[in-house]
Amino acid sequence: xxxxxxxxxxLRDPVxxxxxxxxxxxxxxxxxxxxxxxxxxxxxPRGYLDRRTVTPIAFLRPNQExxxxxxxxxxxxxxxxxxxxDVTGAVQDGTGALRVVWFNQPFVERLLRAGERYFFSGxxxxxxxxxxxNPEFEPDExxxxxxxxxxxxxxxxxxxxITQRWLRARVADALRSLPPTPDxxxxxWRREQSLPELAEAFAQVHFPERPEDAEPxxxxxxxxxxxxxxVSLQYARMRHRGRRAARxxxxxxxxxxxxxxxxxxxxxxxxxxxxxAIERDLDREVPMRRLLLGxxxxxxxxxxxxxxxxxxxxxxxTAILAPTTLLAEQHAETATRLLGPSGTRFALLTAATPMxxxxxxxxxxxxxxxxxxxxxHALLERDLGFGSLGLVVVDEQHRFGVRQRVSLAxxxxxxxxxxxxxxxATPIPRSLAMTLYxxxxxxxxxxxxxxxxxxxxxxxxxxxxxxxxxxxxEEAKQGGSAFVxxxxxxESETLDLKSAxxxxxxxxxxxxxxxxxxxxxxxxxxxAERRLAIERFRSGEARILVATTVVEVGLDIPDATLIVIEHxxxxxxxxxxxxxxxxxxxxxxxxxxxxxxxxIGDVAxxxxxxxxxxxxxxxxAEEDLKLxxxxxxxxxxxxxxxxxxxxxxxxxxxxxxxxxGLAKDLLSREGGPGGDARLKTWIEAHFAGADRFLESG
Numbered sequence: 001x002x003x004x005x006x007x008x009x010x011l012r013d014p015v016x017x018x019x020x021x022x023x024x025x026x027x028x029x030x031x032x033x034x035x036x037x038x039x040x041x042x043x044x045p046r047g048y049l050d051r052r053t054v055t056p057i058a059f060l061r062p063n064q065e066x067x068x069x070x071x072x073x074x075x076x077x078x079x080x081x082x083x084x085x086d087v088t089g090a091v092q093d094g095t096g097a098l099r100v101v102w103f104n105q106p107f108v109e110r111l112l113r114a115g116e117r118y119f120f121s122g123x124x125x126x127x128x129x130x131x132x133x134n135p136e137f138e139p140d141e142x143x144x145x146x147x148x149x150x151x152x153x154x155x156x157x158x159x160x161x162i163t164q165r166w167l168r169a170r171v172a173d174a175l176r177s178l179p180p181t182p183d184x185x186x187x188x189w190r191r192e193q194s195l196p197e198l199a200e201a202f203a204q205v206h207f208p209e210r211p212e213d214a215e216p217x218x219x220x221x222x223x224x225x226x227x228x229x230x231v232s233l234q235y236a237r238m239r240h241r242g243r244r245a246a247r248x249x250x251x252x253x254x255x256x257x258x259x260x261x262x263x264x265x266x267x268x269x270x271x272x273x274x275x276x277a278i279e280r281d282l283d284r285e286v287p288m289r290r291l292l293l294g295x296x297x298x299x300x301x302x303x304x305x306x307x308x309x310x311x312x313x314x315x316x317x318t319a320i321l322a323p324t325t326l327l328a329e330q331h332a333e334t335a336t337r338l339l340g341p342s343g344t345r346f347a348l349l350t351a352a353t354p355m356x357x358x359x360x361x362x363x364x365x366x367x368x369x370x371x372x373x374x375x376x377h378a379l380l381e382r383d384l385g386f387g388s389l390g391l392v393v394v395d396e397q398h399r400f401g402v403r404q405r406v407s408l409a410x411x412x413x414x415x416x417x418x419x420x421x422x423x424x425a426t427p428i429p430r431s432l433a434m435t436l437y438x439x440x441x442x443x444x445x446x447x448x449x450x451x452x453x454x455x456x457x458x459x460x461x462x463x464x465x466x467x468x469x470x471x472x473x474e475e476a477k478q479g480g481s482a483f484v485x486x487x488x489x490x491e492s493e494t495l496d497l498k499s500a501x502x503x504x505x506x507x508x509x510x511x512x513x514x515x516x517x518x519x520x521x522x523x524x525x526x527x528a529e530r531r532l533a534i535e536r537f538r539s540g541e542a543r544i545l546v547a548t549t550v551v552e553v554g555l556d557i558p559d560a561t562l563i564v565i566e567h568x569x570x571x572x573x574x575x576x577x578x579x580x581x582x583x584x585x586x587x588x589x590x591x592x593x594x595x596x597x598x599x600i601g602d603v604a605x606x607x608x609x610x611x612x613x614x615x616x617x618x619x620x621a622e623e624d625l626k627l628x629x630x631x632x633x634x635x636x637x638x639x640x641x642x643x644x645x646x647x648x649x650x651x652x653x654x655x656x657x658x659x660x661g662l663a664k665d666l667l668s669r670e671g672g673p674g675g676d677a678r679l680k681t682w683i684e685a686h687f688a689g690a691d692r693f694l695e696s697g
Contacts, residue, residue, distance in 0.1 A: 249316060
């Protein structure tokens with residue numbers, strides 16, 4: 001049996017206590033998210049310089065991985081076709097010269113100085129002789145007297161004022177000072193997976209004897225991160241289920257049935273199944289914790305409203321928390337259309353709500369006169385108190401932090417825990433969903449509502465306003481409405497992006513579009529102006545809406561048939577998919593046109609081709625994970641969750657699965673006296689702020 005959890009105080013120590021790290025260097029390390037010894041040891045190298053064998057340039061052969069040591073004779077930045085900027089240099093070592101190239105990495109030029117000696121390590125390719133592509137590099141700081149001690153050296157991500165040599169020394173100091181560290185993974189399991197114990201993994205990932213030794217060590221650290229998160233999630237859920245009960249909402253069933261009977265459409269099979277699961281949860285005295293994952297337009301909002309009506313029928317209130325004013329307003333419009341027959345009173349509360357109206361809403365919510373309040377971050381303000389909060393609905397949870405969710409749930413005034421329903425239309429790969437929402441039960445909406453056809457996606461060369469005006473004019477003549485989406489509001493010289501505002505003005509001046517009508521929507525418009533523009537578009541008075549990604553979440557225009565996306569390479573696939581989901585919501589098929597410029601790179605083109613080919617959100621999310629990795633996938637950091645440093649969800653699917661089972665075993669093993677404190681101490685060693693998460697349930 002593995003040892004019991006013991007405090008790992010040295011892992012939690014601030015990094016400033018290491019030799020050579022004063023206040024200034026600690027500040028610089030913080031820019032790399034390194035604040036503790038644990039952060040430092042989990043700062044996994046991004047590559048390695050194999051300096052055991054330095055090959056003279058004259059002896060290099062095509063298609064080999066090699067390390068060379070020489071003087072950088074020249075370095076320059078070269079502009080290529082399609083906007084690519086490559087850095088090229090020439091290295092000499094006395095036996096010959098070699099060209100080194102970094103493709104589309106212009107920052108490298110600032111890191112190298114002609115006339116200095118460097119180690120370079122990378123693949124040697126035949127091209128006009130030989131050249132080394134995208135090599136790792138570092139200055140020859142150690143000098144000839146240490147060169148015989150050359151080893152496999154880690155190459156870290158750095159920030160200004162920190163060198164590879166200095167950071168390696170700090171990691172070595174941390175490894176030497178680390179006391180015996182208990183390993184929570186059973187020995188037999190580690191042997192089956194060929195993984196080292198934790199202490200050995202720390203040493204091998206930073207200073208491997210051979211480059212190939214680093215990968216098993218990285219996987220062991222990845223497992224530690226996943227295990228820490230899974231233990232946290234399962235522990236929080238275990239504590240949550242052992243707390244005081246929630247209020248059963250079964251008395252609200254008759255009102256909910258009346259609401260469902262009044263709907264002008266029939267629920268899909270997956271909607272009905274998800275609603276049945278939600279109702280079972282709400283009727284129990286254990287607080288619901290459920291994630292409702294569904295594609296854009298799959299019908300999540302109506303299920304949230306059905307749950308809110310059930311709560312109202314049981315005498316309890318519901319809060320729906322949305323990330324943007326636009327999405328909150330969209331939910332309110334849906335509530336206006338659908339809640340009438342049930343008699344459920346609701347209010348909309350956002351930062352744009354006038355003060356007098358806001359005060360009135362606060363009073364109604366506090367007294368219980370309003371059964372449902374829909375809003376943005378305004379719902380989190382201290383002066384908002386509920387008379388009897390029974391259900392919290394969080395839309396697009398990854399845009400909120402754990403602290404915010406806890407803050408809203410705490411407004412139940414301690415009578416009972418509120419039920420929690422989380423909605424998301426962001427395509428999330430199963431591996432990430434298991435990792436990030438492991439404390440929630442999962443319901444999937446897998447069907448499109450009846451009558452909706454797949455949206456056809458195509459490329460179009462961005463050759464100026466004439467092309468854009470032509471396709472918009474054709475759509476308007478056929479009675480359709482079109483979105484034109486831009487990634488930014490203002491001109492950006494660095495990214496060379498067009499402005500949505502400028503394009504709206506240009507389109508409005510095109511003769512063929514004058515009758516169609518053009519409106520502009522972006523996040524900086526005043527609420528009244530935005531509502532007016534959207535209403536003109538919804539009514540058909542204006543057929544063209546130019547917007548930023550404010551339409552990504554929450555703009556529901558059933559008659560929209562075309563969406564044109566400028567600079568699609570600037571968006572993630574998940575974002576593009578949500579944008580595409582804004583059209584084709586009625587009986588007419590939808591089209592998505594990607595305006596692609598000449599400067600687009602090969603990687604971006606591959607991503608966009610994947611988007612054109614794949615229409616299913618879940619399948620697209622898996623492709624996005626492979627292409628971009630977990631950090632960029634959701635477009636924002638996972639507030640309240642630890643930042644993964646060693647985990648690669650594409651490579652570590654088996655570890656994600658394993659961590660759930662290992663966490664369950666660990667929790668059962670630590671169920672005796674003192675186990676609760678040991679668990680919290682161990683979890684705290686792995687990520688700061690865990691106590692808040694553990695208390696959140």
